[in-house]
Amino acid sequence: xxxxxxxxxxxxxxxxxxxxxxxxxxxxxxxxxxxxxxxxxxxxxxxxxxxxxxxxxxxxxxxxxxxxxxxxxxxxxxxxxxxxxxxxxxxxxxxxxxxxxxxxxxxxxxxxxxxxxxxxxxxxxxxxxxxxxxxxxxxxxxxxxxxxxxxxxxxxxxxxxxxxxxxxxxxxxxxxxxxxxxxxxxxxxxxxxxxxxxxxxxxxxxxxxxxxxxxxxxxxxxxxxxxxxxxxxxxxxxxxxxxxxxxxxxxxxxxxxxxxxxxxxxxxxxxxxxxxxxxxxxxxxxxxxxx
Numbered sequence: 001x002x003x004x005x006x007x008x009x010x011x012x013x014x015x016x017x018x019x020x021x022x023x024x025x026x027x028x029x030x031x032x033x034x035x036x037x038x039x040x041x042x043x044x045x046x047x048x049x050x051x052x053x054x055x056x057x058x059x060x061x062x063x064x065x066x067x068x069x070x071x072x073x074x075x076x077x078x079x080x081x082x083x084x085x086x087x088x089x090x091x092x093x094x095x096x097x098x099x100x101x102x103x104x105x106x107x108x109x110x111x112x113x114x115x116x117x118x119x120x121x122x123x124x125x126x127x128x129x130x131x132x133x134x135x136x137x138x139x140x141x142x143x144x145x146x147x148x149x150x151x152x153x154x155x156x157x158x159x160x161x162x163x164x165x166x167x168x169x170x171x172x173x174x175x176x177x178x179x180x181x182x183x184x185x186x187x188x189x190x191x192x193x194x195x196x197x198x199x200x201x202x203x204x205x206x207x208x209x210x211x212x213x214x215x216x217x218x219x220x221x222x223x224x225x226x227x228x229x230x231x232x233x234x235x236x237x238x239x240x241x242x243x244x245x246x247x248x249x250x251x252x253x254x255x256x257x258x259x260x261x262x263x264x265x266x267x268x269x270x271x272x273x274x275x276x277x278x279x280x281x282x283x284x285x286x287x288x289x290x291x
Contacts, residue, residue, distance in 0.1 A: 027266075034058070034259035041255045057260035061231070068264075070220065071227035074139070076268075078223055079205040082143045086201040087194055089148055094156035095182050100165070109157075112150045126214060141215035142223065146204050152197045159193035160186060203269055228261040 029046045040051035062068055097105050097112075120128070125145070135141035163186065171181045187194070209225035216222060222230070236254060 030259050030262055034256055034263050036256055038254065038256055054256075057256040060257060061260050061264065067219075067227065068224070071222055071224040074221060075206060075224040078139060078142055078208075079202050082146060082205040083198055083202045085143070086147045086149075086152075087198050090153050090156050090197060090201075091160075091187065091190065091194065092182065093148070094153055094160050095186050097153075097157045098160040112153060116150050122214075129215060136215060137218055137221065138215070139221060142208065142211045143205075145211055146201070146208060149201070149204070152200055156190075156193055156197055159190060163189050199273065206269060207265075225265060228265060232258060232261060 025048070028048055032048055032050045033041060033046050034057055035050040035053055035055065036047075037052040037054045037056070044051050093112075096102055097109055099105065119125075129135050129141050129144075133141075133144075135144070167185050167189075168181055171185055176184070207225055209223065209229050212221075212223050212226035213229075216226070219227075
């Protein structure tokens with residue numbers, strides 16, 4: 001290996017490591033702040049290492065562990081069910097739109113694309129879900145709105161179009177139907193695309209709190225994100241009351257509690273990513289460059 005190539009590799013690795021550190025540093029500071037006292041954060045700001053180490057924020061967050069665990073269970077259920085259904089519908093729709101023998105595929109593609117430009121808005125969506133679907137206090141009200149994303153659908157369609165049509169034609173000659181072709185050929189060859197889009201869908205469900213705020217009022221059915229959102233609002237209200245009553249703000253862990261909530265909510269997503277990492281780049285690039 002020539003000296004110039006060695007120098008290029010060293011420079012490239014050093015640059016990538018530097019970028020990785022810049023990406024990792026905010027999360028390290030977030031974890032550090034979650035173990036710092038409110039007074040230290042107010043006076044000294046955020047740092048890489050905890051300032052006046054304390055677990056007060058986590059103690060407050062897990063004061064009632066059954067509540068957090070129940071919210072975790074609801075979020076896991078919504079994420080798993082929503083991701084499976086979302087992947088199935090996205091893959092099936094993408095398969096249909098990728099078929100050159102489907103006469104109306106361009107019309108349906110325009111219909112899906114049109115929904116990215118205009119939508120009914122919050123009021124009409126709320127009325128439709130509550131009055132016509134009767135899904136008030138039902139977890140389906142959280143699952144259904146995020147089940148199909150047009151952007152993910154277009155990526156999936158492009159990915160399926162990259163599969164040689166000769167495989168589909170051969171299966172047809174052997175007497176296989178469309179559903180048999182989809183299950184036996186399309187799905188096994190679309191693992192990279194499914195893993196990529198599955199990650200996007202799962203993160204969307206995991207981070208969603210807005211639909212729970214609209215349609216769910218029973219605390220037992222709140223997902224983790226909305227539970228943390230409610231606890232944060234309560235902590236901020238306590239901080240405002242403490243200010244009005246001339247009580248030290250340091251007695252109310254508002255900032256550190258916010259950081260602890262972010263750590264608790266982010267953990268499962270960080271554990272999920274390594275399992276789909278090897279498919280991620282391939283799935284995104286194929287869906288992006290294939291017309």
